[in-house]
Amino acid sequence: MTVSKRFRWSAVLDHSILIMGALLMILPVVMLLQMASTTDVHTMKNGPGLVFGDQLPLNFQKAMFKADGFTGANTGVRMLYNSMILGFGFAIGKIVVGMMAAYAIVYFRLRFATLAFWVIFTTLLLPLEVRILPSYEIVQKLGMLNTYQGLIIPLIASATATFFFRQFFRAIPEELVEAARIDGAGPIKFFVDILVPLSRTMIAAMFIIMFIYGWNQYLWPTMITTDEGMYTLVRGIKQITQVNEGTNLPEYGRSNLLSIIAILPPVLIVIFFQRWFVKGLTESDK
Amino acid sequence: MAQVTLNNVRKVYPNGFEAVKPASFAINDGEFVVLVGPSGCGKSTMLRMIAGLEDISSGELNIGDRVVNDVDPADRDIAMVFQNYALYPHMTVAKNIGYGLKNRKIPADQIAAKVQEAATMLNLTEYLDRKPSQLSGGQRQRVAMGRAIVRDPSLFLFDEPLSNLDAKLRNQMRIEIKALQRRLGVTSVYVTHDQVEAMTMADRIIVMNGGVIEQIGTPSEVYHSPASTFVASFMGAPPMNLLNGHAAGGRVRVGDHDLHHHDQDRPLTVGIRPEDIVPDTTGPLQINVSLIEELGAHRLLHGTLQDQAITIHVGKDHPVTTGPIYAAVKPNAVSLFDVESGMRL
């Protein structure tokens, strides 16, 4: 009797803690959504409330199609498109470049393999943020400001994916490549027929992590894109909050809804591909 | 089909370690040769040089009438079965077996026919659409075999193909592999450290130790006339008894027991298989038995002969007790070795 009773009390405590944690994570976003469902005038007077309004469609319309600035190019649709390009371009680029380099390092007899390894893996040491200005200058010199290449390629210049695939390839039994060689597979065939299919889950996991990472980039796009047509959602939000600052009636509905749209694709990916996502995160960071 | 010839083939790894000292031997067409020896003696290295997976440091390797030192593994017309099978995990059984053929640009219908044929031979037909992870150990083993035989190679290479199986399955697969090889008549080199496999499967056994070939011979030669004390103690379970003895006046003696004849006067090592010592109340040897191992079909008696450890193998019908017994050595069952070098005299 006493045992089961004590157990129940501790369970109640556990659940209360978890519910509080879950609310802490979820309420702020519900709040943004609520504010996006009422008129800006209402929000301006009352702030976030408990009742949802009927303004979501209108605000959605504004969020997707209205633009600020001089060119009118930074509509929500345009920014969403740019974010997609950054997310996909970064993830695909990183995985392709990383897999190829890891393949060369692990599966070939290279005289300078150790050197290549160190040259590549030193990049894990310094994040982009500490070399941001000179990177900017170089992109400028190369004429890549306000281009997708300038946005994506410098972000690929760290070897996280390469390192990850190297670890993975090394864990694949030696005999597999030997069997393949006896079966008459050359380096390209082995890569395409065996290594890539074997790495499928790894690629998926990596892709998810990299897509989110690329999508959420802020500092680099802020520096490299000044052309409003090149803004990504994450970068464009700042612009909108700043415009809000200067006006009498800030567009809360629009900016909050844009914030939600900006987090929606990565959040959905995390929720629906949870297993791969967790795998990618916990296995790539170590 | 092919003959394999090694001429002073030697392997030095990049770190300077000489894993195989210069070795020369020939394997006849259709022969089943087993490479046996303790762990780390260089068996795999030897096999992998024949396969082309490891560069040959010096010497010459022929398969058929070609020198293949610099030929790619895929072009040596060989097939190999690995210890962990090395099946492609993402391919079905049929694809696994057919992959080598596909790479040789053989038409799909011919591949299908050959895969079918191999699968029938190996009782794999109902598993052709499964992935390796959905198979038992023995079935995976068969798939690995199928991958090897489907290509009609002129040489089979096996690297401890049965060591991941349990004892019962190992016995069964041993017989299957041997029967298959007989039927196909393909020259085979088989690496193992299990001396039972070596004895039962081989036409000829190559015993290696520390990168050196100690003996090449038929199972019977290797067992009954070991070329060195190493071979004597490696082959056979329990191993051959090795006793310190002395030859003088044409007779070999262990302590004060007279065992054999020999011309020179010298110390030597006397080797006798446990089953060559038979209890005999009128026999010349007095052995003090201290422990009896019951093995069902027979028994092992452990004891001492003049303070030297000795083991005797007796039939199950033989009454035994601990304590002193008398025994005799079968005629011509004594091997003599040099004390220093351990080589047979």
Added chain:
Amino acid sequence: MKRAGFSHRWLPILFLVPQLAIIFVFFYWPALHAIRSSFFLQDPFGFGENFVGLKNYTAMFKSAAYMRSAWFTVIFTVLVTVLSLSIALLLAVKADKVIRGAKTYRTLLMWAYAVAPPVAGVIGLVLFDQSWGPIKDFVALFGWDFRLGVNYFDTAFAMIFVSVWKQLPVNFIFFMSGLQSIPKSVREAALIDNRSASGRFWDVTFPLLAPTGFFLLITNITYALFDTFGIIDTIVKGKPGNNPMTLVYKVYVDGFRGNDLGGSSAQSVVLMILVLALTVFQFRLVERRIHYT
């Protein structure tokens, strides 16, 4: 390298070229450039530069603003790391324990991983809004007149709050996977050896989580130093003024806005050294960890 690797002359080089090219142009070149610039003084009008030795560094360490920012960074990093690690550990232990709804809790606690830092900043702006921010209203009940962007301490509080919030999911996920990798047999043995749940936690679970914790410690420090940029930039609304700022944010403000290239580069170099030290420390720990398990 695999023992039976392919020996092909140009193919591996072809495979390595994209990675190496990108790294040389966008990593080594800028990194070396930053180091070089830190020893030069740029002409403000773009007419050349002068070698000034360590002057940029001495000026930096003498600057009150820099030291203030450095101290803020230290306190900010410690608080963000300690708070988000301990809250996440609590949540992970509970989520690992409950049976009913475990999966739902897990999803609810990890989804925010995908929230971009500036969006987290926007959430902060709303929560602490001057006129109706819910948290601002709440603390007002206790007589705290919260003034985001005006009061140094209040702004710092909001930055830390949002940064902790944003980092909770990462820590939660790693602690969860750390907990799940503790073998069932060990837990069962502990269950037999120790009656008290909290005793089991501190004697068995916590030490076994230590490797994950060490790893997360470094990750969190790096996060607090670098990845909070978007949060800070949003909360100060691009107008740093007298607001608290981290060292990374200051590099950006001085270099990109203030055009003090030499000074900003010197700051970058100091950060590089800091990260290198952290990484070396991390490698040490990783080595220890291998022996540990």
